[in-house]
Amino acid sequence: MPWKKSFDEDAVLEKAMQVFWSKGFDSASMANLIEETGINRGSLYNAFGGKQALFVKTLLKYDRENRKATLARLEALDEPCQAINDFFDSIVASTVADTERKGCFLFNTVLECGSHDEEVNAIVVNGLREIEGFFRRCIEVGQARGEIRQDIEPESKAKALLALALSIRVLGRGAYTKSALYSIAAEAKQLIK
Amino acid sequence: MPWKKSFDEDAVLEKAMQVFWSKGFDSASMANLIEETGINRGSLYNAFGGKQALFVKTLLKYDRENRKATLARLEALDEPCQAINDFFDSIVASTVADTERKGCFLFNTVLECGSHDEEVNAIVVNGLREIEGFFRRCIEVGQARGEIRQDIEPESKAKALLALALSIRVLGRGAYTKSALYSIAAEAKQLIK
DNA sequence: TATTGTTTGGATCGATCGGTCAATACTGGT
DNA sequence: ACCAGTATTGACCGATCGATCCAAACAATA
Numbered sequence: 001m002p003w004k005k006s007f008d009e010d011a012v013l014e015k016a017m018q019v020f021w022s023k024g025f026d027s028a029s030m031a032n033l034i035e036e037t038g039i040n041r042g043s044l045y046n047a048f049g050g051k052q053a054l055f056v057k058t059l060l061k062y063d064r065e066n067r068k069a070t071l072a073r074l075e076a077l078d079e080p081c082q083a084i085n086d087f088f089d090s091i092v093a094s095t096v097a098d099t100e101r102k103g104c105f106l107f108n109t110v111l112e113c114g115s116h117d118e119e120v121n122a123i124v125v126n127g128l129r130e131i132e133g134f135f136r137r138c139i140e141v142g143q144a145r146g147e148i149r150q151d152i153e154p155e156s157k158a159k160a161l162l163a164l165a166l167s168i169r170v171l172g173r174g175a176y177t178k179s180a181l182y183s184i185a186a187e188a189k190q191l192i193k
Numbered sequence: 194m195p196w197k198k199s200f201d202e203d204a205v206l207e208k209a210m211q212v213f214w215s216k217g218f219d220s221a222s223m224a225n226l227i228e229e230t231g232i233n234r235g236s237l238y239n240a241f242g243g244k245q246a247l248f249v250k251t252l253l254k255y256d257r258e259n260r261k262a263t264l265a266r267l268e269a270l271d272e273p274c275q276a277i278n279d280f281f282d283s284i285v286a287s288t289v290a291d292t293e294r295k296g297c298f299l300f301n302t303v304l305e306c307g308s309h310d311e312e313v314n315a316i317v318v319n320g321l322r323e324i325e326g327f328f329r330r331c332i333e334v335g336q337a338r339g340e341i342r343q344d345i346e347p348e349s350k351a352k353a354l355l356a357l358a359l360s361i362r363v364l365g366r367g368a369y370t371k372s373a374l375y376s377i378a379a380e381a382k383q384l385i386k
Numbered sequence: 387t388a389t390t391g392t393t394t395g396g397a398t399c400g401a402t403c404g405g406t407c408a409a410t411a412c413t414g415g416t
Numbered sequence: 417a418c419c420a421g422t423a424t425t426g427a428c429c430g431a432t433c434g435a436t437c438c439a440a441a442c443a444a445t446a
Contacts, residue, residue: 026219030404040425051404111304114367125368159373160357160380163364167356174307175318180352187353223434233395244434394441403432411424
């Protein structure tokens with residue numbers, strides 16, 4: 001008896017994600033979201049509930065399709081040093097290619113919403129932990145295989161790598177030049193040498 | 194013939210700075226600023242020109258009284274390794290003591306206003322460059338005195354140190370625990386060992 | 387004391403914010 | 417063919433945004 005939706009929910013989420021990603025939660029207005037997604041105001045509220053709920057959905061989508069997917073791919077390499085190098089090559093490449101200067105949606109959200117929302121904070125903190133965990137596991141496996149020095153402390157080294165990755169993405173949004181980002185990435189790789 | 198202002202401009206700037214610092218440019222409303230500074234709306238506009246102009250003035254004040262002052266003090270030590278260690282001890286201590294989770298006004302501004310304002314961007318980018326320059330000079334002097342290994346590349350190492358400092362401040366705003374920040378700071382110090 | 391020029395206070399502006407709602411369009415079941 | 421019921425639409429809501437403006441308050445000069 002009901003009625004099929006006239007739009008593809010996931011396609012709308014994708015569009016909305018682009019808006020939140022490039023403008024941030026606060027600066028993205030419902031008017032922006034309506035214009036970019038192409039669907040009507042009421043439909044948006046009906047389908048997703050509101051700005052906050054829509055944002056969470058787009059953030060989860062990003063976390064699933066970008067962060068998790070990337071880490072899974074790198075971890076599947078089963079080559080720890082290569083995985084870490086690839087990670088940094090990848091984020092520098094993304095940043096350099098990012099003419100819109102959007103940065104990383106996850107990192108941007110840490111910075112903007114870190115303090116003032118419980119649910120969002122839980123998602124991004126979990127994301128950070130998992131990236132850190134990826135680094136830690138890479139180091140541990142590399143040590144077990146004799147490819148990484150034993151006197152490196154996986155926990156704290158992993159945190160430092162995450163910190164450098166975050167800075168590359170953040171400074172890449174206008175403050176730093178390409179070559180500076182390459183320098184930082186090179187230092188990051190050097191950390192586990 | 195005119196009339197003396199009934200308030201201390203610098204004291205008002207200080208209050209306004211606290212507001213922008215803790216809430217960010219966008220989230221700080223004129224209503225907030227009026228309430229916190231205690232002076233009237235018209236007076237605020239008359240004395241400072243508007244939200245944007247007021248923000249720039251507070252940012253310059255911070256840059257002058259915090260960033261420049263701190264770097265000058267550390268550089269006056271004339272003990273490069275100690276200066277770098279002190280720098281990281283200092284930002285970790287600040288972050289840990291920062292119950293309001295305000296972070297660093299300069300870094301916060303890089304993140305929030307990095308892209309969408311020319312004047313502000315120039316101020317913060319200059320601030321970043323000078324912090325990086327501080328690290329670079331420390332390393333160069335340390336090398337000249339034989340206190341730091343010669344195979345360290347001052348330029349890129351300085352960038353990495355800045356990146357770690359930024360991350361400590363940013364992640365300290367809720368995402369990471371005290372001990373995690375200590376770990377990152379320890380790794381930073383290790384970079385020049 | 388009268389005049390002058392700036393500061394002060396607050397009412398008010400138009401724009402925009404996120405969100406709501408009733409009327410309308412439309413489809414699936416009977 | 418008709419009805420039931422959800423999706424869609426866009427007008428509209430009150431709140432809040434930064435900014436403006438002007439009358440009232442006031443101090444310095446003549």
